[in-house]
Amino acid sequence: MHLMTRRGFTQSAFTLLTLTTACSLFNAHAQNWPDKPVRMIVPVGAGAAPDVIARIVGERLATAWGQGVVVDNRPGAGGIPGMSALAKSARDGYTIGFVPAAMGTITPLVFKNPQFNPETELSAVATVGISPLMLAVPANSGIQSVADLARYAKANPGKVNFAAPQLNSLPHLAGEMVSKAGGMGLFTVPFRAPPEAVSAVLAGDAMLTIDGVPGLLQHVKSGRLRAIGVTSAKRLPGIDVPAVSETYPGYEAIGWFQIIVPTGTPQAVIERINSDVNRITASPEVAARLAEMGVYPRQDSVATARSFFDEQHKAMKRLVADLGILAQ
The missing domain is CATH 3.40.190.150 (Bordetella uptake gene, domain 1)
Known part of the structure; x- marks a missing residue:
């Protein structure tokens, strides 16, 4: 049988007291925060x-x-x-x-x-x-949907430019996901900022860009761009644009x-x-x-x-x- 010495008992009691005090201070801190x-x-x-x-x-x-x-x-x-x-x-x-x-x-x-x-x-x-993203193409391109984009890209390999707002940004990766899902082989052109990527599509230098909804919606409403998809799992309320997942199930970015x-x-x-x-x-x-x-x-x-x-x-x-x- 183990017998605790007085010194050992004192040390154990001190340790327990220290832990109890620390916990009390910790709880008091949390209760008084901030x-x-x-x-x-x-x-x-x-x-x-x-x-x-x-x-x-x-x-x-x-x-x-x-x-x-x-x-x-x-x-x-x-x-x-x-x-x-x-x-x-x-x-x-x-x-x-x-x-x-x-x-x-x-x-x-x-x-x-x-x-x-x-x-x-x-x-x-x-x-x-x-914050879902939106896919947009020039309104005069004839591309009406993500499926149309895939067909066009496959018929014109290496010729469909994707204007990515920034290298390795979420819109860039979302575009690479679309390209991979549809076997499109899009040619990615990274820009420094979203406005530059949008300008490239408006000028006809790129077929596709992807960005946050507000940044593109104004151009969609003006008739200069056409929205062909949103990257949320389902359609967004108040915006009559198909989700990419309707064409490629499981897609979400x-x-x-x-x-x-x-x-x-x-x-x-x-x-x-x-x-x-x-x-x-x-x-x-x-x-x-x-x-x-x-x-x-x-x-x-x-x-x-x-x-x-x-x-x-x-x-x-x-x-x-x-x-x-x-x-x-």
Whole structure:
């Protein structure tokens, strides 16, 4: 039989007291959070669409929390400065990230040294919304559908230019997915920004471009472009354009925005953020503002938000591997 010495008992009691005190302090911290301003890292420049959405959400979080939410823009290099800063931040709930899909799931795959690992260093907290893309061709092209595009591309191998808004961006990969699904063999021409890609199609220098719905819809309404598909799993409400999945079942390539924190952030804080973000995105005013930017709000539990992120990350991994894209 083991007999504990007085010294051993004292040490065990001290350890238990220390752990109990630490847990009490931890719980008190979570209950009192936030008692100072919260920093929101946004891995894009000020004024870009994700930044505008981040500020809409941030303003309302500040009201809900009674503390300032300071937007910290960290643009450049596929979002690496912002994402790496988020991953290396203190795990106390006072640094959160507003993360677009490309920065969270594509950047880690196409850069040799992304400086962050989304699988081990970051945790999704809440999904703000999804942002489907639209496929558009010149209105005078005679191409009426995705199936028409495939037939034309096969009849004219190597001659159908796809104006990609940016190399290895979500629209670029979405276009490569369409090309692969339909055996089209599209010739990809990457541009520096979406307006340049759109201009190429408007000028007749390219047959196809893919971008967010708002950026293309104005040209569709003016009659200069024809929308032939959207990349969501189903048709979008209020937009009479077929989903690409109607032609190629299982196809989906959507943008999204999530609130993400460093792994190890207190669970009580995570649950609080999730609840407040869901309440904000469910409000009619915010939903209307997001809709103007082609974002469809959704309310997820923490577990669902994390599963969604994991699924999207795995899908991008498979796609990058299938396309043979090498990290640069």
